Amino acid sequence: MNDQGFLQNSLDPKRTTVAQKALRTWYLGHARDLPWRSEPSLYGTWLSEIMLQQTRVETGVPKWHAFREAFPSVADLARATEDEVLKAWEGLGYYRRARLLHRAAKAIHEAGDFPSTHAEWLALPGIGPYTAAAIASIGLGEAVAAVDGNVQRVVARWAGIRQAVDSKDGARAVGLVADALLDTNHPGDHNQAVMELGALVCTPRAAQCGTCPLAATCTSAGREEAWTNLPVKQPKKKPVPWDLDWHVATCGDLVVVVQRPDSGVWAKMWTFPEGPPSNRFAALGLLFDPVTHILSHRRITASFHGWQAPDEASLRSYADEVAAYVMTWEELGALARPRLLTKMWEELSDVWTASERA
DNA sequence: AACCCGGGGCG
DNA sequence: CGCCCAGGGTT
Structure with a gap:
């Protein structure tokens, strides 16, 4: 039939x-x-x-x-x-x-x-x-x-x-x-x-x-x-690899964050700038390994870079350059963040703690 | 019709 | 790892 x-x-x-x-x-x-x-x-x-x-x-x-x-x-x-x-x-x-x-x-x-x-x-x-x-x-x-x-x-x-x-x-x-x-x-x-x-x-x-x-x-x-062979579905494309760098610039209890653009991945969600701060910032080093995070269409390898600003004025200057905001970690916690960022929250807080001690 | 858009759970 | 989930919008 x-x-x-x-x-x-x-x-x-x-x-x-x-x-x-x-x-x-x-x-x-x-x-x-x-x-x-x-x-x-x-x-x-x-x-x-x-x-x-x-x-x-x-x-x-x-x-x-x-x-x-x-x-x-x-x-x-x-x-x-x-x-x-x-x-x-x-x-x-x-x-x-x-x-x-x-x-x-x-x-x-x-x-x-x-x-x-x-x-x-x-x-x-x-x-x-x-x-x-x-x-x-x-x-x-x-x-x-x-x-x-x-x-x-x-x-x-x-x-x-x-x-x-x-x-x-x-x-x-x-x-x-x-x-x-x-x-x-x-x-x-x-x-x-x-x-x-x-x-x-x-x-x-x-x-x-x-x-x-x-x-x-x-x-x-x-x-x-x-x-077992039903329903038939059209083949799906594999997630495309995507290397993502997030730069976490801090000064005291302040951190630089961005609201992502109106379209694209995580539109209007809050993350960190993808561009590094000026070389006047002290690198805190890569304090943890890159994180793999799978989206429906992207396989993300995310690297977090910690930076310490010499003073609040230069932190705000960097924020202006990348159209970002300066706020406390607590204030960032009240904003909508993608899971990739939330997953790293503990480690990111450690970066902040380290910068506090420095 | 193809592509974009998150995240988690399960075998 | 691959597959699927009470899909919709855009091009």
Whole structure:
């Protein structure tokens, strides 16, 4: 049977209905107790969906609580500064999400209310096809199928879709099946059920077909050679090596820091200058080995160079040259820093301590 | 369609 | 190490 044959079979209403009901029964008994599910709100659902983009649920849960603590309502979020929002996002990565969330909050606050349809959500910054469908179905009861990485995997295996799910044709096939499978009476539960199944049962490596509610209707159930090879994805590029030098110039308890530019890696986050200070500064030497830090597209080898300014005036002069700020370590700690910097915090503090003693 | 954008966990 | 994660924006 060719791919078209599998697809036709998967669109058969009798088959989708059976799968749909089995899935719902399973979900009602196995749904995880996630915080945004206990007291549902559009704000909480929206935040969870942005926060969980390319981020595991276990990682998102504590951040979700902390973020709601810092910004209890969309009005609080809209009134906050971008620096404050980035600080609350610190450590989560893909920091553009935080900035787009902030912009969307301002738009919502300005409009006076949350969007009430899938199309209106889609128009907001940071809201793409998946997130709009997730919010509209979960928060508004709109009958739209949400397709994320979990759904791609579940659907590709269930229907036997062999095209790359991140190609145009593959995405269309997944979308057709996901639409056919959608439980239009319970769209929010249904979308979460497929994702939950992908996260708990139909997992990337060790799918548990023995306990899967979709096994009876699944093309790949129990056939390891089938599900291990699905979904097909286009090959990813390897992270490109990147040698990064950060110059930590200090004088007493002061340090020179920069806010990174509006675009690029760690946009608007706070780090150290990449250009060295003048030769009137005393080198503190390389007090620790270079650190390797992997981003999605870069393999960073970071070297930290410690410098001691002879006096505060020359420290400020250097800061002006590289468009940087002079502040205390404590003040830097209150700003949003990438993980690479946070990981080195103890060692960096040691540099400061050493400079204090010198 | 390809590329950019973080960070962590797991086999 | 490689792979994946409740993806979206830009070119």
